[in-house]
Amino acid sequence: LRRNPGEAEFHQAVREVFDSLGPVLRKHPQYVEAAVLGRICEPERQIIFRVPWVDDAGQVQINRGFRVEFNSALGPYKGGLRFHPSVYLGIVKFLGFEQVFKNALTGMPIGGGKGGSDFDPRGRSDGEIMRFCQSFMSELYRHIGEYTDVPAGDTGVGGREIGYLFGQYKRITNRYESGVLTGKGITWGGSLVRTEATGYGTVVFAEHMLNTRNESLDGQRVVVSGSGNVAVHAIAKAQKQGAQVVSFSDSSGYVVDEGGVDVDLLRQIKEVERGRVADYVERRPGARLVEDGRIWDVPANVALPCATQNEITEDDAKRLIANGVSAVAEGANMPTTSEAASLLQQAGVLFGPGKAANAGGVATSALEMQQNASRDSWSFEYTEERLEGIMADIHDRCIETADEYGEPGNYVLGANIAGFTKVADAMIALGVV
C-alpha cells in the first residue's frame, strides 16, 4: 500500500490473488524463499508519456499515455490498450497484474502487460481518433515489438484504432511487423475469431461451469451488461447455445427486451452508427430503457458482466441470488467486487472469474501471433475450434487445481493458483532478474 498509494483497483486485484495463495505457499516454501510475491507485484517497467494532438476545432489537446510491462517470465508482454477517461496508473496496473495470471492460464507463451490513455473517444470524429492514435504510437513504438511487447484492444480500442496504431507503427519503423499488435483487420494480418473471441469464450466457459451440474445454457434466461465488443459477441454466442438474452447496457442505462435481444440491430447501432442503447429501444417494439437503475435487478439464471470493473456490488449480488441466479461468468475484468464475489460463492452460485472466463480474447491474440509468425491464416472453423479447446482446458485446470487444494468448485482459487504457480516457477528458473 505504501509503495503504491492511491491505486485502489490495483490493491483490490492483488488482494484477490493473494487471498487464494495461502495453501500454495504452505505447500511450496520456495516461492516465499525466492521472494516471488514481492517481485510479482512490481511491474518490470512502467512507461508514462505525453500524448499531444489537435482536435477538429484546431485546439491542442493533451492526454496521458501508459504502458505497464508487468511480467515477461513466460513470453513477451501481452495485453490490451484501454482508451477511457477513467484510465490512470492504478487501472492500468490492476489490468496488467490480472493479465499476467490470465495469460499463464491460457497455456500460451505470453507474459503480461497493459496500457492505454485517459483519452475519451466518445463523440470524437474519425479524424480526431486517427490523430490521437498516431500521436500515441509516436511514443509507444519505441517500447513494443514482436519479441518484446504486443498490445491489443480493450475498452475504447477496437479494429479501427488498431488500424491507425498499426499504420503509424509501420510508418515510423518502416517495418511490416504484423506480430507487433493483435486485433488487426483480416486483410492485413488479423485472425478470424479474434473479434468474437472474448465474448464467445466467456459463454463457452459458462457452459462448462453449468455442465458440471448437468445443466446447460439451453433455455436459460441471461443478462449481459455492456454493449461493446465483449458484450455483443457474448450475446450472439449465448443465443447460439439456446439461451434467451433479455438485457444489455451502456453507461447511459440498460435495456430490457423480453422478446430476446436482436443482436444484429444492436451491432448496427453500436458498431456501425456508434450510437447509444436508447437508439435500440426506438427501433425495437416492446423493448424498454431504464436510465436510473441496476441491470442486475433483471431476473436471470445466468449473468454475464461484460462492461467494466466493479459493476456487480454487494447489493447487486444479493439481488441476483434472490432472483435465483445459478452462474456468473465475468466477461469484463474484475466486474465483481470482492464482497459480491464472496456472497455469490457462499450462496453456491457458479462463479467464473475474469482471468479464466474472459481469457479467450488474449488466447486468440496468441493464435493471431502464431499465424503472423508462420505467415499463415486459418479458417474461422479451425480457429474457433482452437479457442473452444483452450477454454475447455482453462476450465479443467481451474477445477483440477481447486480440487488439489481442497476447495472443489472454487474457480477463483483454481484460477489464481494455477496462473500463479506457472509464472512463479518460470520466475524462479530465470533467477533473480
Ligand code: NDP
Ligand atoms: P468496449 O469499449 O467495446 O465496450 C465497453 C462497454 O461497456 C460499452 O458498452 C460501455 O458503454 C460499457 N460501459 C463502460 N463503463 C460502463 C459503466 N460504468 N456502466 C455501464 N456500462 C459501461 O470494451 P470491451 O467490450 O472490449 O471491454 C469490456 C470489458 O471486457 C472490459 O473490462 C475489458 O477490460 C474486458 N476485456 C476485453 C477484452 C477484449 O478482447 N476486448 C478481453 C478481455 C477482457 P459506454 O459506451 O456508454 O461507455
